[in-house]
Amino acid sequence: MTGPEAEVSCPAPKGRYENVVLAHGGGGALMQQLLERLFFPAFGGVGAKDRQDAAVLDVGGQRIAFTTDSFVVKPHRFPGGDIGSLAVHGTVNDLAMTGARPLWLSAAFILEEGFPMAELEAVTASMARAAHEARVTVVTGDTKVVDRGKGDGIFINTAGVGVLEHAAVTGPGAVRPGDAILVSGDLARHGMAIMASREGLEFESLIESDSAPLADLALSLFEAGIEVHCLRDLTRGGLASAMNEIAGAAGCGIVLDEAAIPVREDVRGACEILGFDPMYVANEGRFAAFVPGPSAGAALEVLRAHPLGEQAVKAGVTTEGGSARVAVETVAGTWRILGMLSGEQLPRIC
């Protein structure tokens, strides 16, 4: 190193793609490559090291959590939510996964010229409702308007700050072999709700998103005195990607029991038709909690006492072994490896 310039070089990602493709934001292996080859070397920082959805920072002896997320979902409105409520839930949940109590949000809007004012009003009202429900306050914001054709109607970015009111240190680093892995409810509803409304697929029943604020439910574990090792919301890439990330960061194995993991019947049906694996489909109101094996029963009781955790289950355990492999016992009684998805799940040909 000869000077400060030497430290800010950004190594160009040497991948297959000359241009950014959608899968670079899909939460799978391509996005990991982008993070590892471009963003982490360039920025370093706390989040890069811990691979958490929010950074935990010390401010004069008080630990706070800080995160940001952008929302580009199309359609803007879908069964069970809209881009406004999602923008609140997404950021609140990222904060909650560090064990923090979310307090403040920012809201930045990138609007496309011509976007109907009535829709903007509806989205704003929905955001306000979601913030009220999640007990956070939107305290600052920004508005930009781009030329017609240069946006997709509306993009929203929210950043959030929360405080940690306890001394527990959670994250993949705290995961131990023998931990029980709890999943807070049924999987794959958000992804399939978006898919169905985006593509005009008409299923017999309405699949509504599971989008919900998770802080209350997550904090109830700490309040009950459960020793929480790690929390992770199961957003892009679903349960499978979250488990792979944690197994990799914690250096342990993970064994899941497919039969124990609830997926609603109509959601399973939709997944079967499109060739999607529910384990990889996005959720916006579900998380996995890693707790010491012997605490699993007590933790489940706490989760199930909350309306958002009624369907919580023990989905698996962590095992010894540095291979960081996620295996699942299938419903047929055989084993398979649950790998990291390499890109978006694409509907199959037949």
Place this chain on the structure above:
Amino acid sequence: MRFLDEYRDKAGCRRLAAAIRQTVTRPHTIMEICGGQTHTIVKYGIDDVLPPEITLVHGPGCPVCVTPVELIDKALALAARQDVTLTSFGDMLRVPGSQGDLLSAKAAGGDVRIVYSPLDAVKLARRDPGRQVVFFAVGFETTAPANAMAVYQAHQLGLKNFSILSSHVLVPPAMEAILSAPGNRVQGFLAAGHVCTVMGYWEYEPLVTKYRVPIVVTGFEPLDILHGVYMCVRQLEEGRAELENQYSRSVNREGNVQAQRLLRTVFEVGPRNWRGIGAIPASGLGLRPEFAAFDAEKRFDLEGIVGGESERCISGLVLQGVKKPHECPAFGVECTPEQPLGAPMVSSEGACAAYYQYRRHEAARQPAGEQA
């Protein structure tokens, strides 16, 4: 879920696996034709519960995998045109051509869209008469009827801005190519249940007679596969070579007669290039002269494009069941889903993709006693 859960039943799988173990007395090599079956086998570890005497080899039944590379290149050429909307099933988008794939073409500004049915592409053409809408029509007999219907509808509607880039292939000629190849080791087949739902199984009867090979029409769930293997093993052990139907909840001898009639109306049988395998006579479907106006290759003058396959990709050997994916030196090293050398690594029905997704850490399989 009805019609699924009962075919993934743990106790049923164990019973069938035990029955197979009790029946088998000597080595047998059985090929499952369809890539969907390959994925079930690898995903559920079906081959792990089979006795060591039985070798399952994976067949050519992945439509995305056998699409020749020049056709991908033609699709890329179409995607680069300002006046064209290229529509395709989702899993064609990651398949590598000589230069890049359709996802890259989309990122570079091409109008590439995923559709769930070729009829959606026809709708798109009706809605936007100013643009040329091309549907990337690949597939076996399973997908061909819907593609034929799209052409038929476009013809009825008099659409001038709809065409298909077509590479349809047929299962029986591919099976015959495998059986007649020198050094063939396949002794029995699990035929592709969904292909037979459309075509029936009458057209496999001559193969059974000519090559004295058992063929069992088989479904796609773990119990289906185990049941199909059991029926095939029984035939081999008893020295029989017959056509049997495991997938009777969906397949009969005649198949879907209306779909077949539509196929004959729109398409005619002709030679086809199979990726990694080469030309097989009378192994594909092309548009009949009456429907030639809907042929994108002619409309956009693409016939001069010839693609080059990667020399390091052994997909031809994999698709014929000669090699297993992990026996390829490039597997998981030079060839990954992020940087594939060939289509089987990225298709949702590709054998290489199945091995990569579920078998990368082969050495560290779960001991059966470890419970979640």
